[in-house]
Amino acid sequence: MKSNWEIVIGLEIHVQLNTASKIFSGSSTDFGAKPNSQASIIDLGYPGVLPVLNQSVIEKAIKFGLATDAKISRKTIFSRKNYFYPDLPKGYQISQLELPIVQEGYVEININEEIKKIRITRAHLEEDAGKSIHDSSLGKSKIDLNRAGTPLLEIVSEPDMRSAAEASSYMKYVHLLVTYLGICDGNLQEGSLRCDANVSVKPRESKKLGTRTEIKNLNSFRFIEKAIEIEAQRQIEILESGGTITQETRLFDEEKQETRPMRSKEEANDYRYFPDPDLLPVVISEDLIKSIQQSMPELPNQKNKRFINEYQLDKNDAARIANDFDLATFFESSITHSKHASPKQLANWLLGKLSNMVNEKNINFSKLKLSPVDVSSIIDLYILGNLSQKQAGELLEYKHGSEASIEDLITEYNMSQISDTQELSDLVDKILIENQVQFDEFKCGNNKVIGYLIGKVMQASKGKANPKLVKEIIESK
Amino acid sequence: MLHHLSIKELIASLSEKKLSYEELFSYYQERIQKFNPKLNAFISVNESFLDQDSIIETKLKGIPIAHKDIFCMKGHLTTCGSKMLANFKSPYDATIITRLASAGALTLGKTNMDEFAMGSSNETSFFGPCKNPWDLKLVPGGSSGGSASAVAARLAPIATATDTGGSIRQPAAFCGVTGLKPTYGMISRFGMIAFASSLDQAGFIAPSAEDIAIFYDLASGYDPKDSTSINDQVASTTKNLDQKPNALTIGIAKSSLDKHADPNILNAIKQAVNQFEKMGAKIIDIDLKNSHLNVPTYYIIAPAEASSNLSRFDGVRYGHRSEDSESLQSLYANTRSEGFGDEVKRRILIGSYVLSAGFYDAYYIKALRVRRLIANDYKEAFKKVDLILSPTTPNLPFAIGEKSNDPISMYHNDAYTIGANLAGLPAISFPIGFHNGLPIGGHFVAQHLREDLLLNAVNHFQKETDFHQQIPQEFD
Numbered sequence: 001m002k003s004n005w006e007i008v009i010g011l012e013i014h015v016q017l018n019t020a021s022k023i024f025s026g027s028s029t030d031f032g033a034k035p036n037s038q039a040s041i042i043d044l045g046y047p048g049v050l051p052v053l054n055q056s057v058i059e060k061a062i063k064f065g066l067a068t069d070a071k072i073s074r075k076t077i078f079s080r081k082n083y084f085y086p087d088l089p090k091g092y093q094i095s096q097l098e099l100p101i102v103q104e105g106y107v108e109i110n111i112n113e114e115i116k117k118i119r120i121t122r123a124h125l126e127e128d129a130g131k132s133i134h135d136s137s138l139g140k141s142k143i144d145l146n147r148a149g150t151p152l153l154e155i156v157s158e159p160d161m162r163s164a165a166e167a168s169s170y171m172k173y174v175h176l177l178v179t180y181l182g183i184c185d186g187n188l189q190e191g192s193l194r195c196d197a198n199v200s201v202k203p204r205e206s207k208k209l210g211t212r213t214e215i216k217n218l219n220s221f222r223f224i225e226k227a228i229e230i231e232a233q234r235q236i237e238i239l240e241s242g243g244t245i246t247q248e249t250r251l252f253d254e255e256k257q258e259t260r261p262m263r264s265k266e267e268a269n270d271y272r273y274f275p276d277p278d279l280l281p282v283v284i285s286e287d288l289i290k291s292i293q294q295s296m297p298e299l300p301n302q303k304n305k306r307f308i309n310e311y312q313l314d315k316n317d318a319a320r321i322a323n324d325f326d327l328a329t330f331f332e333s334s335i336t337h338s339k340h341a342s343p344k345q346l347a348n349w350l351l352g353k354l355s356n357m358v359n360e361k362n363i364n365f366s367k368l369k370l371s372p373v374d375v376s377s378i379i380d381l382y383i384l385g386n387l388s389q390k391q392a393g394e395l396l397e398y399k400h401g402s403e404a405s406i407e408d409l410i411t412e413y414n415m416s417q418i419s420d421t422q423e424l425s426d427l428v429d430k431i432l433i434e435n436q437v438q439f440d441e442f443k444c445g446n447n448k449v450i451g452y453l454i455g456k457v458m459q460a461s462k463g464k465a466n467p468k469l470v471k472e473i474i475e476s477k
Numbered sequence: 478m479l480h481h482l483s484i485k486e487l488i489a490s491l492s493e494k495k496l497s498y499e500e501l502f503s504y505y506q507e508r509i510q511k512f513n514p515k516l517n518a519f520i521s522v523n524e525s526f527l528d529q530d531s532i533i534e535t536k537l538k539g540i541p542i543a544h545k546d547i548f549c550m551k552g553h554l555t556t557c558g559s560k561m562l563a564n565f566k567s568p569y570d571a572t573i574i575t576r577l578a579s580a581g582a583l584t585l586g587k588t589n590m591d592e593f594a595m596g597s598s599n600e601t602s603f604f605g606p607c608k609n610p611w612d613l614k615l616v617p618g619g620s621s622g623g624s625a626s627a628v629a630a631r632l633a634p635i636a637t638a639t640d641t642g643g644s645i646r647q648p649a650a651f652c653g654v655t656g657l658k659p660t661y662g663m664i665s666r667f668g669m670i671a672f673a674s675s676l677d678q679a680g681f682i683a684p685s686a687e688d689i690a691i692f693y694d695l696a697s698g699y700d701p702k703d704s705t706s707i708n709d710q711v712a713s714t715t716k717n718l719d720q721k722p723n724a725l726t727i728g729i730a731k732s733s734l735d736k737h738a739d740p741n742i743l744n745a746i747k748q749a750v751n752q753f754e755k756m757g758a759k760i761i762d763i764d765l766k767n768s769h770l771n772v773p774t775y776y777i778i779a780p781a782e783a784s785s786n787l788s789r790f791d792g793v794r795y796g797h798r799s800e801d802s803e804s805l806q807s808l809y810a811n812t813r814s815e816g817f818g819d820e821v822k823r824r825i826l827i828g829s830y831v832l833s834a835g836f837y838d839a840y841y842i843k844a845l846r847v848r849r850l851i852a853n854d855y856k857e858a859f860k861k862v863d864l865i866l867s868p869t870t871p872n873l874p875f876a877i878g879e880k881s882n883d884p885i886s887m888y889h890n891d892a893y894t895i896g897a898n899l900a901g902l903p904a905i906s907f908p909i910g911f912h913n914g915l916p917i918g919g920h921f922v923a924q925h926l927r928e929d930l931l932l933n934a935v936n937h938f939q940k941e942t943d944f945h946q947q948i949p950q951e952f953d
Contacts, residue, residue, distance in 0.1 A: 041568060041569055044794055045789040045794070046549075046567075046568065046569070046794075046795070047549060047555070047557070047562065047565070047567070047670040047671075047789070047790075047795075047796075048548075048549045048555075048567075048571060048666075048667065048668040048669055048670045048671065049667070049668075050666060050667050050702060050703050050704065051704065052701065052702060052703075052704050053704065080785050082784075082785050082788060082832070084788065084791060084809055086791075086793050086805065089789060089793075089794060090788065090789045091785070091787075091788020091789050091791060092785050092788055141805075143793070270833050270834045272784075272785070272829060272832035272833055272834075272837075273832075273837075274781060274782075274785070274832055274837070274841060277673075277674035277675035277705075277782055278671075278674050278704060278705065279704050279705075280704055280705060
């Protein structure tokens with residue numbers, strides 16, 4: 001990227017709220033059901049049907065507002081956004097224009113060890129549309145209206161981000177926040193979070209923003225970064241060759257690694273917004289806000305700070321754990337169950353061996369088939385010296401998904417560590433004789449050699465010797 | 478002469494077993510068979526009685542009713558008077574249908590109406606114009622023309638209807654019957670095909686206020702399926718129907734007696750005033766100073782909402798779908814061009830225009846502001862009066878075809894009725910006389926939730942007069 005250009009980015013993130021039923025009907029919101037099996041007469045926009053607001057979306061939106069230090073509107077209204085599309089059954093989407101439920105919030109994200117504030121202009125409630133599946137071989141389009149009416153919270157940021165990496169950090173933070181708040185399942189593959197990016201570029205010293213384009217429907221952190229980079233580069237090339245940017249809506253093509261304009265028909269819309277006369281204004285009471293305030297979970301940044309203060313984790317580890325809701329929950333549960341390991345030691349294991357396991361299995365900590373009780377018991381055995389580090393790691397693997405007890409697994413795999421001093425002393429004697437040269441060096445004061453000797457003993461014991469005891473025995477010889 | 482009996486009398490005859498449900502139902506079916514070809518009051522007829530007789534020991538116990546074809550009825554044609562829904566069978570029942578059916582009412586059929594309730598003459602119906610039983614060359618009014626015509630000719634003892642700007646009251650006046658438009662939100666809109674959601678209200682057309690009160694009490698009340706439904710405790714209208722009204726104060730706005738109204742109608746109003754004074758009422762002048770803005774305000778708000786409400790008729794899921802369209806755009810354009818009639822298209826265009834970027838503030842927002850002023854005028858007036866009296870219509874029923882090419886003149890037919898819709902107030906039209914054999918309607922507006930007062934006042938008027946009992950000779 002040429003350094004005299006600055007990228008300016010604002011994001012609109014659509015978060016699917018995890019309600020059991022839809023925003024204006026009683027239909028289920030489960031993902032993956034048979035097409036059109038979860039669309040009632042209300043979702044299908046039959047003549048004469050009316051929407052009834054699912055109150056729980058109001059509470060979820062307020063939670064988000066409180067978590068971002070935003071203003072909660074005491075009166076909020078729903079409006080109709082009118083446009084024709086086959087997957088929009090009523091010919092309008094019920095959304096919010098004036099008086100959105102959440103206004104003027106912000107989040108703080110960590111950019112290169114610096115805290116950056118990203119302002120949130122507004123967050124409003126709306127219903128999702130259905131899905132159109134275009135089958136060019138049949139020359140037909142199929143419509144699945146299961147998703148129609150799924151509640152969305154659209155979170156609109158100010159153009160406060162200055163790089164693709166910042167944009168993806170912000171999106172990651174919003175993802176984390178809604179997961180922490182328990183208002184979204186956070187499942188990106190199923191489209192639970194989707195994002196539109198407004199991108200423009202300007203000379204770094206200029207105060208005036210350039211003409212922006214909007215890239216629609218980005219549903220992974222990687223896509224967001226890639227799409228923004230490619231789009232910014234495209235704009236810079238146009239401007240550097242003397243051209244101008246057209247304000248338009250574009251789509252990101254991952255395969256071709258390019259953005260391209262959407263057909264103008266799909267975007268040239270006057271949405272003719274007006275307040276939906278089928279829904280009364282929603283009045284939000286102080287009492288409701290207060291009761292939600294009292295039930296607010298701890299937020300990622302608060303957790304992060306607490307991990308540093310309460311558990312003496314270093315900044316990096318604290319952030320890594322706090323930035324994964326399931327990991328943080330697992331971590332704190334392990335602490336309560338562990339009898340011998342310090343939080344710091346547990347953190348090392350969770351960020352090391354267990355994170356590797358989670359990544360290899362492509363799951364998250366909540367899906368791990370190991371309980372915090374299992375994990376803390378195994379780590380306790382290591383701390384006590386009953387297992388070597390290697391053995392403890394292997395035991396975690398064996399225990400994953402296994403019904404067998406930890407004791408049975410230790411017996412089955414013949415794992416218990418040799419801590420019998422007599423047995424170890426005999427083994428050490430044997431190794432020292434075989435490695436007389438190195439032992440002599442050690443005795444002459446070359447302390448570095450001890451590692452080599454311990455290694456030999458461990459090798460001979462097939463990893464079962466207690467290395468701490470082995471070290472003590474060698475030193476005493 | 479079963480068709481001379483009131484609902485109350487029919488209920489009594491049925492429960493005393495002087496009359497069987499089947500007998501009564503067949504009696505009306507025979508009248509429909511005989512007279513409907515002249516009137517075209519019904520779009521579809523429910524000849525079978527058998528599938529409806531399961532609920533017997535209920536309040537309405539087999540009283541037949543006709544439903545305006547705007548109410549969704551499970552498994553039945555629900556056309557809304559449009560080609561767009563000419564073959565549409567609803568998969569569900571409207572709340573009003575469910576409530577009346579479970580109270581024991583039996584459906585005779587579904588009545589003709591202006592397409593999507595847009596019209597004041599029933600001429601915009603895809604199923605052809607309905608006729609006025611007092612003179613078959615004349616319109617019955619609209620949009621609930623079929624319901625009013627059917628009740629006037631006694632093809633049904635009562636009918637449901639809907640009113641967005643006068644669609645219950647104007648046809649009731651033109652046909653010489655009584656029509657109640659309740660307070661906005663008193664009868665659920667769920668299952669009633671929407672025209673203008675903030676104005677639409679279901680109600681009844683019957684010969685008398687007493688007939689209506691019995692049905693109104695059963696159909697009204699909170700419905701969780703309609704977010705705009707009123708959830709207040711409201712007095713029963715039947716309970717106090719016969720109680721002598723306390724000295725009523727009736728207000729008349731000077732503006733409603735202006736030169737635009739037919740002098741014969743103003744004369745009938747004078748006689749009605751005399752009658753009410755004789756009954757102990759006090760008449761005072763009031764000022765509804767913004768009433769001249771009723772019609773223009775309505776013709777911005779109603780089309781705006783309609784343009785959006787009618788977007789769902791796109792040929793994708795149900796209803797008319799144009800045969801040979803090569804693109805999505807042409808599917809929409811062809812389906813809607815073929816499926817909607819001229820008046821509906823006109824209102825969709827007006828509505829889309831007033832909501833469009835650049836015009837929204839100048840038209841729609843301004844209209845909402847004026848609407849508030851109009852509502853305030855009523856609020857002020859009701860500090861001094863119990864009821865506001867006016868004619869229902871400025872003119873007598875007009876000839877079929879007379880105004881169909883003059884929409885503005887047609888729109889002004891609703892000048893007296895629109896105010897109650899804009900303010901959400903209950904209102905009633907009731908017969909107050911005849912001129913040259915044509916009926917004249919008087920119109921009362923009351924405060925929110927005071928249907929009891931409207932029905933009580935009209936009931937007492939109807940005890941002293943017999944205009945509401947007149948039946949066009951040809952159909953007696």
